[in-house]
Amino acid sequence: MVTKEEAPNLEADRNLVLSSLEHDQLVRAKKHHIPRRILKGPELAVLWTLRVYLLFMMAVVIYQVWTAAH
């Protein structure tokens, strides 16, 4: 946040910010989380495919690191 020392011309800065930035561009507005997406069938399937893919690839990576270490 802006203190008096950092921004002596606070009123002018405030007017500048409010006239130049969109509401959701403000740092304050970005502190709010965007609601979680409600996933449907195909989207859930995609995410589960990604999970399986990641498990497989992580196993491959661990095997690779282990092989290289020995």
Next chain:
Amino acid sequence: MSVGSQPPQTNGIAGDEVVVITHEDVDRAHDRVRVSEARAHRGFFHGARLLWLLVGPGILVMLGENDGPSMLAYAATGAKFGIGFFLPFVVLTFVMAIVVQEMTVRLGAATHRGHAELIFDRFGPFWGWFSMIDLAIGNFLTLITEFIAIRAGLGFFGVPPWIAVVIALAILYGALMSHRYWTWERITLAAAAFNLVFIPVALMTHPHWHVVGHALITWHPLPGFNKDVLLIVLADIGATVTPWMLFFQQSATVDKGLTTKDIHFGRIDTALGAALATAAAVATILATAPLFAHQMTADNFQAAEFAQALQPIIGRFGASLFALGMVEAGIVASITISTSSAYAFGEVTHKPHSLNLPMRQGKAFYSVLTLCAVAAAGIVLIPGLPLVYVVLLVNVVAVLAMPPALVFLFMLVNDKEIMGDLISPPWANVLASGVVFILTAAGVLFGVSVIAPNIFAALGGK
């Protein structure tokens, strides 16, 4: 500090709403005022000024991806296969990069949120943390390779490794010191412009332009199909689109303050960056093509070795430019990649994350950025560093990160709740899904080839 009286003009904020502004808001507002002033006027000069004000993330991401390992991949392409199929192929890979990166511009301008933050909020903490950690590991390993390129490039001039590393860190730190996104962006753009030194190097080799034109139009001569060709094809694709690019451009678009009105210029920025990066990549292939004509082997060539090999052909000055180009590639990428890690960390942990932050307010952001760079630079100074193993890990981690990053990008850009009318039209989705499929498949194949090199022996290769 809260300010509660009537604002004159509120951009969607109710007149009696308490508004909190920060230093970051004020800096961004100053940048937006200049954009509004330029937009208010017509004419060539004001149009050019508006373009100048709005370009940045696209050029940086494309020239940033022309990093040390990428330029080595292009150099190896020219040295091993000469002028032919790979010239138009590299152009095509940058077209694919435009398709992917354009989506990040729209996402950033429409939501004013970074890629990691959107994944975290829309798909939950598991995917949010996974994306951030995977990106951080991949970026850190890539940073090591960037400092290796810097060390090797400056080594051509006899600069000791520790001085090379200190020079790179000083440039990175110097860009950060302004604590203004705008200044950081302009300093990094100025450094990135040196990526184009590969063009005069290519001209010094006196390329046969009719052969170059023939290759670009006909994609001939074809290199033949074997394991080596497949690997270099996959490496060139991997040299063009990587996970950090998605995260960086979206975060930089947000930090720059671009809005939906600026998407057109964001697209021009991305296309311009791709054109410049293509020119540098094609020039690198042309520059090292004489090594192919002279039947020199390019296997295991590092940056300085390419420059040394080219010296009898283009002279000391040309070879020096080539080595400087490698240094520049490493420095710019180290700046952009470490920044993308810091952005992602701030987005997922909801700590302040902006290059407009004063040091006091952005301790976490600047600490992550600096720590990543300093640690990677320090590792490079370790004697007997197993470079091959680091490169292998970079590729593997990129393979892990790329499919999720692309899938989430595609899902987010078609998310009507956050994108509104800016979701992709059907034709764009067909194009984007094709590109996403190709990039994902190429990444997986490349990963498999790195993990199990003999698997492609069945293709009849060497």
